[in-house]
Amino acid sequence: MVSLYGTTDPGDSDAPDREIRLLKNPDGQWTARDLRVGVTAQGESRTAALENLDAVVEAVESDGGHSPTDDEIRDLGVDPESARSQVDELPDVLQ
Numbered sequence: 001m002v003s004l005y006g007t008t009d010p011g012d013s014d015a016p017d018r019e020i021r022l023l024k025n026p027d028g029q030w031t032a033r034d035l036r037v038g039v040t041a042q043g044e045s046r047t048a049a050l051e052n053l054d055a056v057v058e059a060v061e062s063d064g065g066h067s068p069t070d071d072e073i074r075d076l077g078v079d080p081e082s083a084r085s086q087v088d089e090l091p092d093v094l095q
Helices: 046-061 070-075 080-085
Strands: 002-006 018-024 030-034 039-043
Touching (some): 018 046, 039 046, 070 080
Antiparallel strands (some): 002 018
16 A cells, blocks of 8 residues: 555645555556545556546546536436436435
């Protein structure tokens, strides 16, 4: 396991308020975890795991997403009205 220190800005690794742990998995993949934010990412290399982690941290700390548009929902083969009005219970694993 490797511990790195950085900052809240994923691109700035000089400030001491970001702690990242790297772990090489038995399958050869790397896992990177940002302990302050509490998110994890994987990659085929250390560099890839850290880059993936930076993307996750950026998405979590900024407005890194948006609600899907009707066109995006249709592209998935789903009727937007039907998707928004669905009242089914969540599967057990999501509750």
